[in-house]
Amino acid sequence: MKKVLIIITKAPYGTSAAAEGFRAAIGIAGMDVDTTIVLTDDAVFAALKGQNPEALGMKALSEVIESAKEYGARTLVDSESLRKRGIEKDELVNVEIIDTEGLADLVHEVDAAIRF
């Protein structure tokens, strides 16, 4: 089975990039592709608890993380990006944390990486 890493770097709202990243991840995960999502840079905000983007007409991406998991795509969050933004693990929904070294290993391991 092909392994794909979806790297999301953009903030959850303001551009469609993060939402499109999750949509692509769910789409290919449902088609027999081993899919992992990693949130880096401002995309880490997508994993914060208590998001309510109703006024933007958007669905909370923290909920989409759960949907992606149901399709078999797990979400990892880059520890260095969290540290730079002063975000603690207990502020996040149920995600795994990955450090820079782990991320580098993952990039080596996958067949393809698609960046959003």
Add this chain to the structure above:
Amino acid sequence: MKIGIIIQTEPCGYQDFGTAYQVAIAALEKGHEVQVFLLDESVIAAQKKVKMVGERQVNKMIRDLTDRKVRIVTCGACCMFRGITSDMLVEGAEMGGLTDLAEIIQWADRILNLGH
């Protein structure tokens, strides 16, 4: 080698489409096979009425690739979001979906992503 190219940026403001075209032509001339998936803003490139006067004539590039038997698939939802219907596409470009993206990932030995 089988090369899958995934583009996400729109063709007027970003050079990615032109880069992808040049890589595709170079790869074809070395005997490799190429398939292209147009995701997000890049679907704009597949419209036959796009007319960029000057050096980067995107729909000529699309036609050149389809003439060389390169499969070019657009993300159907991305087209729908932008009001693009199948009759608006350059002849030879397909209206597809994330299923095709998964297929291209499975088909390719190498994925090149010109992403967000």
